[in-house]
Amino acid sequence: MTGERVSPFLRLLKAVRPHSTTVRLASICSILNKIWDLAPPLLIGVAVDVVVEREDSLLAGWGLIDPWHQLIALSIATFLIWGLESVFEYLYGILWRNLAQTVQHEFRQNTFEHVLKQGMGWFDERQKGDLMAVMNDDINQLERFLDKGANDLLQVTTTVLIVGAVFILISWQVALFAVLPIPIIIWGSFRYQRSLEPRYAEVRAAAGRINALLENDLSGMTTIQSFTAEEHEASRIKGISEEYKEANRRAIRLSAAFVPLIRMAILVGFTATLLLGGWITLEDKLAVGAYSVLVFMTQRLLWPLTRLGETFDLYQRAMASTTRILDLLETPISVEDGLESISLDEASSSSVQIEALTFGYPGRTQLFEGLCLEIEAGSTLGVVGPTGSGKTSLVRLLLRFNEPSEGGIYWAGKDIRNLSLESLRGNIALVSQHVTLFPTTIRDNIRYGRPDATDAEVEDAARIAEAEDFIDTLPARWDTLVGEGGHRLSGGQRQRVAIARAILKDAPFLILDEATSAVDNETEAALQRSIHHISRGRTTLIIAHRLSTVRHADRIIVMDEGTVVEEGNHDDLVDLGGLYSRLWTVQTGENI
Numbered sequence: 162m163t164g165e166r167v168s169p170f171l172r173l174l175k176a177v178r179p180h181s182t183t184v185r186l187a188s189i190c191s192i193l194n195k196i197w198d199l200a201p202p203l204l205i206g207v208a209v210d211v212v213v214e215r216e217d218s219l220l221a222g223w224g225l226i227d228p229w230h231q232l233i234a235l236s237i238a239t240f241l242i243w244g245l246e247s248v249f250e251y252l253y254g255i256l257w258r259n260l261a262q263t264v265q266h267e268f269r270q271n272t273f274e275h276v277l278k279q280g281m282g283w284f285d286e287r288q289k290g291d292l293m294a295v296m297n298d299d300i301n302q303l304e305r306f307l308d309k310g311a312n313d314l315l316q317v318t319t320t321v322l323i324v325g326a327v328f329i330l331i332s333w334q335v336a337l338f339a340v341l342p343i344p345i346i347i348w349g350s351f352r353y354q355r356s357l358e359p360r361y362a363e364v365r366a367a368a369g370r371i372n373a374l375l376e377n378d379l380s381g382m383t384t385i386q387s388f389t390a391e392e393h394e395a396s397r398i399k400g401i402s403e404e405y406k407e408a409n410r411r412a413i414r415l416s417a418a419f420v421p422l423i424r425m426a427i428l429v430g431f432t433a434t435l436l437l438g439g440w441i442t443l444e445d446k447l448a449v450g451a452y453s454v455l456v457f458m459t460q461r462l463l464w465p466l467t468r469l470g471e472t473f474d475l476y477q478r479a480m481a482s483t484t485r486i487l488d489l490l491e492t493p494i495s496v497e498d499g500l501e502s503i504s505l506d507e508a509s510s511s512s513v514q515i516e517a518l519t520f521g522y523p524g525r526t527q528l529f530e531g532l533c534l535e536i537e538a539g540s541t542l543g544v545v546g547p548t549g550s551g552k553t554s555l556v557r558l559l560l561r562f563n564e565p566s567e568g569g570i571y572w573a574g575k576d577i578r579n580l581s582l583e584s585l586r587g588n589i590a591l592v593s594q595h596v597t598l599f600p601t602t603i604r605d606n607i608r609y610g611r612p613d614a615t616d617a618e619v620e621d622a623a624r625i626a627e628a629e630d631f632i633d634t635l636p637a638r639w640d641t642l643v644g645e646g647g648h649r650l651s652g653g654q655r656q657r658v659a660i661a662r663a664i665l666k667d668a669p670f671l672i673l674d675e676a677t678s679a680v681d682n683e684t685e686a687a688l689q690r691s692i693h694h695i696s697r698g699r700t701t702l703i704i705a706h707r708l709s710t711v712r713h714a715d716r717i718i719v720m721d722e723g724t725v726v727e728e729g730n731h732d733d734l735v736d737l738g739g740l741y742s743r744l745w746t747v748q749t750g751e752n753i
Contacts, residue, residue: 169480172487173303177264187256191312194249195319199327200242202457253312261307265300272296272489280496281562286523290373295489298368299482306479313472324458331455332441346426357473360412361481367405369485374401416474427459434459496561502584503573509669509699511573512538513559518568520558528554528723531568541701543711545741546720552704555720556674559702560586590663594675596655603632604639606658610666619665626661626691628654660691671696674704708745717741 177184273296378385378394385394438455503511513536521527528551536542544552557563559570561577570577577585590610598606607619607628614622620639623629631654635641643649643658650658663671673692689710692703705711712731719727719734719741727739734741 169483169487173480173483176268176483176487177260180260180263183256183260183263187253187260187312188315190249190253190256191315192319194246194253195316196323197242197246197249198316199320199323199458200246201239202453257312258308261304264307265304268300268303268486268490269296272300272486275490275492275494278494278496278498279492280564281557282523282564283492283495288369288373288376290371290376291369292489293376294365294369294372295485298372299365299485302365302482303479303486306475310472310475310479314476317472327458328455332438334437334441346423356415357412357477360408360415361477362484363408364405364412364478365481365485367401367408371398371401371405374398412474412477416477431459496564496582497578499577499579499581499585501575501579502581503575503588505588505669507573508588510538512536513670513700514571516568516571518558518565518570520554520563520565522554522563529565530723532723532725534718534725536700536702537716538700539698540715541696541703541713543703543705543714543717544720545705545708545711545717545744546726549722550720551723552720553674554723556591556672556702556704559672560589560591588668589670589672590666590668591672591674592656592659592663596659598643598650598655598658600642600645602637602640602642603635603658606643607661607665610662610664614665619661622661622665623657625664625694626657628657628661631657657691660695664691664695669699671699671701672704673702673710675706708741708748 276292276296374397378398385391434455515532515534515536518529518532519527520529520532544555546552554563558565559577561582564578572580572585599609603623604616604619607623608614610622611618616639620629623632632638632641641649643655692701692710693713701714703711703714708731711717715730717729717731717734718725719739721740727734727737727741729737735745736742
């Protein structure tokens with residue numbers, strides 16, 4: 162966010178500064194096109210002057226005495242002027258439209274890359290639908306303005322200046338009355354602009370809320386239908402859509418009044434031209450041709466000014482969108498990237514030390530206070546405990562999705578906050594309970610672990626993850642599309658693909674966060690075989706709700722409310738008769 166209020170237009174100019182040459186060329190072409198577009202009324206006036214005055218016309222004074230020759234000269238000039246107008250219209254169309262597409266592409270790319278750099282805590286405080294509205298709807302709104310609105314503003318300004326100058330040159334008395342409404346129109350336009358700005362900000366905010374709810378409902382369709390909550394969700398969408406409609410109505414109510422008011426103001430100028438100019442002409446103080454120019458020029462002024470309301474409407478929508486886009490781009494990165502790196506050998510042979518770590522989520526009590534823990538190199542550490550004990554939060558801290566308020570995490574003696582995110586996360590392979598698969602093929606989803614892997618390496622990883630058997634049963638086998646979020650695969654199949662992806666990455670530190678919690682016993686057994694295979698010779702952290710998943714871990718810690726309350730191997734913890742023992746008894750059914 163900016164510290165002081167800066168005009169969205171100035172912020173936009175600064176943002177497109179790399180394309181300043183294109184902006185200047187496009188602006189010049191728009192202005193030259195309008196100059197040539199305003200020339201035909203002058204030609205009409207000269208033609209009327211030729212027909213009325215004949216050998217005494219304006220052109221006769223330039224050496225063309227014969228009226229027929231004068232008309233031929235006017236015809237040639239008409240062809241040239243229309244040709245130049247068409248050329249510059251083509252050029253400004255190419256320049257503005259290409260600029261609009263380029264800026265649209267760059268803003269969308271830059272906003273997405275900026276979002277990618279944010280920590281997970283940043284996402285926890287924002288709605289995905291609102292972010293999507295900024296990166297899609299708002300950027301498209303800006304593109305529409307650059308494609309059309311910028312040219313319209315320039316041409317309206319050019320029209321006012323050229324027509325005003327012509328009026329003054331022909332008759333300052335007529336110009337005084339004809340041009341008098343223009344400053345009022347421009348002043349009123351800016352007043353309208355300021356009034357419209359907050360109303361379109363409301364429109365864009367409402368659009369973000371709609372996107373957020375739609376994204377949430379589409380993602381949670383299974384829950385909605387299982388609870389027969391379709392009517393409830395339809396009602397919620399209706400309510401927010403009504404807010405969006407009302408926000409637009411408030412903006413439309415103001416913007417729609419703009420054009421009629423402009424027409425009435427221009428009517429004053431046109432009537433002054435018609436009456437005062439006609440009276441001066443009848444008094445033989447103004448040539449008939451000059452009077453024709455004034456009348457036609459007033460008409461040429463009328464049309465673009467009546468579109469000024471539409472142009473300002475487009476402008477205000479674009480400025481509201483610009484504010485949201487640039488506010489997002491100016492949001493500070495919540496996780497700072499480090500400069501150091503850790504080599505593969507260091508990561509493989511070094512323990513991870515958690516020292517006096519304190520952490521809590523915003524608005525909640527502290528989760529960890531002075532947590533100390535060592536994850537020994539090459540060993541498998543199991544972490545268990547009731548819901549809310551801090552198991553997944555520990556993973557988020559290890560991956561720097563969140564940052565501790567005190568203490569630190571050290572790997573090979575280096576504070577992970579000083580490591581580059583690429584180096585840190587590149588040495589960690591994560592398999593989460595909530596598997597993310599992309600709407601492409603199984604092969605590509607596994608290759609996500611290492612994009613340069615060969616097909617043979619992908620297939621070897623799937624074989625170790627025991628995913629090959631179910632892949633062979635699919636119609637397109639490795640080229641089967643998994644659908645959005647992998648919905649065409651079962652939960653166990655998605656987990657096997659995720660494990661294959663982690664195997665292919667071959668990182669020295671493997672983290673499994675509830676990787677077997679949502680599968681049946683047979684699938685869990687297969688996944689455990691895969692985990693046992695890939696955890697050999699590497700540091701492994703297994704977060705589990707099912708104690709059978711960590712039973713064979715070298716060491717198990719039991720967490721409760723952010724504190725390590727028990728520690729040891731499986732047999733020792735069962736014999737201890739504490740929390741782990743009670744959980745084991747419940748899960749194995751021995752207390753029944």
